[in-house]
Amino acid sequence: MGLVVSRRFGRLLNGAGSSFSLPLRSLLLAPLLLLAGCQPAAPDPQAARSTPQSVSPIPVHAPSAPKPRAKPIAVAPPVIPSAASALDRRIEALGSGFRGDVGLAVRDIQTGWISHYRGLDYFPQQSVSKLWVAISAFDMADRGKLDLRGRLSVRPNDLTLFHQPIRSLATRPGGFQTDREDLLTRALTQSDNSANDKMLREVGGPDAVRATLAAKSISGIRFGPGEKGLQSRIAGLDWQASFAKGNGFYTAREALLIAQRRAAFEAYVADPVDGARPIAMVDALARLKTGELLSDASTAQMLDLMGQTRTGALRLKSGLRPGWTLSHKTGTGQILEGEQAGYNDVGILTSPEGRSYAVAVMIGRTSRPLPERMDLMRKVVRLTIAYDGELAEQKDATGAGADVR
Template sequence: MNRTAPSSARAALCLLAGLGLIGAAPQGHAQSFEEFISGDNGAILDGREKIRSMPPVLRQQLVSIAAADRGRIGVAALDLTTGASVSILGEQAFPMASTSKIAIAATFLAGVDAGRYRLQDRYPLQIPVASRPFDGPVAPVKPGMQVAAERLIELMITRSDNSATDAMLKAVGGPKAVTEWLRNAGLSRQRIDRDIATLVRDDGEFDPVTVVDERDSTPPEEMVALIAGLYQGKWLSPESRDLLVNTMTRTVTGSRRIKAGLPSGSRFGHKTGTLNNTASDVGFVELPDGRVIVMAIYVTGQGGRPQRDQRIAQITRVLYDGFTESRFAALATAQTQN
């Protein structure tokens, strides 16, 4: 477990390192963020070639995101056609909160593909029992009604139901089993350490703005890698892949996050996460030309939940506009024709 409480200076250094600034300036010259973002190494969006002319709106958004005193923000996005990508603090650990439910569902579906489970199998909901925070390593729960696995997946993804999630988690063997599946999938840092009942009961132990608690966390880049692999059918059968991807398109939580940042009528699928002083939204978006963008946005601080939701929506729109910009469209066309 790695928990550090960075000072403002350390947070700034972490930000600059995440943006690739440290080491880019000539020896003896300390670049400002604006100098970096305007220079050759400031192309946050890149495909097969570096984009040297950054749209003003995107630059303004990135400068705003760089205000570390408001709270850490991690962003990663990937164009599945061209390989163009975005990463801002994409290698730092952020609280997954309920975005972890994607990995839990994937672990169960991989078990279905292997013949260990069936979607018709029924499991009891895991209902939290009142207990004091931090009173033992695992929060007490009691079994509830029996629900079919396919319905549990629907509840945990579309409505972020915690009791359904813990039913699935228990079925696959607990947090260690999900983390093991992630490791076998090649994701080395995304991890699940606690069930949802314990995570919620003990929420608030650390402030994610200033403390990096690696329990139940992921770098945004690894969440993008997970969703991209699932979308592309990398680890699941076509049937299991379609079930999970289609379920994500029916998510009803987080209407002010990714959904609010997209043009009306956009086709997308996502999973939200919310805990003390942090909010997140991760998923995929289909662009008008048929390309698919996978994105993961993790926000801490910013003043309150409405402000965090607004930041996610703003970042989503910047990403959407950036990836639909003509240079990316040209890359997609060239990739299709080759």
């Protein structure tokens, strides 16, 4: 597999926001391969010690004719479609033109091409992290370790904070009787925090999710402590059960000095405990789409649930063209003095012909109006769809698809 590296690769390694394109695993391995190739061969001390002190004379023969040196083989550089180069430029222009802390990434799932802006920086996931709870649950079900049809109860002590449509059901006398599959559906399609935290406990907690990520070689993505711990920490608080009752959390948060809240907020956006790199996000989504992470049945079920997402209708989804579909997950963080810590949408775009693209728009901190953020997401989708069309035109013009892997 050939590597395709843009002319801005040097700036990428130095941590600057830039655009380059190659599969993520190649990105991670390339520096190691380069270093390995630069190491001088060490002398063999054992060979030196074992040399005999006296040896028989070596017979001298007439020198043989020198062998002709093989001519170096010319290797043509991989062909980079003009459509892909254009997508590079457009994604970088969008990212650099947005007045906020943003990371963008688009991955062509067919070829592995990645265009991105600040793709190696960590950005808060917020509710995007519900994806990893679901993958952990489906993975356990695939291995026979978890029955998704298993019944359970959701009661008031299972409630968390912020968006939790299940709250009205959990506070009924006797609680709410349901199953794990229903909780997964609520967590992914409604972004229900309490449903997600309940499922998080069912799969074994944050450490179990981190173990799933590690086992599946999903790097560049962190998993935090769950909604209770995460949202409390961002506000400068330690979680207490009373926060889930009425306005308990809001009352406790408002009682803090603004300096305390600001310090906690700044610490979070600077190094988010639930952070993810945009290129890692699109890599994981691509692997989900191609069936590398789950069984065929679980893959289909999870993508179907992501396709039913009700949140974020004016984010990535607003950029769709007729016939295109989106399986996605949104994430929205807390606001302090007009600044929001996390405003995201990530997902898999699929064309009418079946070609797919993983897309991530992750805003870490911004005070820009919502329409501007949604417009950014809409444009990323429109650029991806335009890339698909231009790539098809280029293929038709040349009579063959360019290899950009």
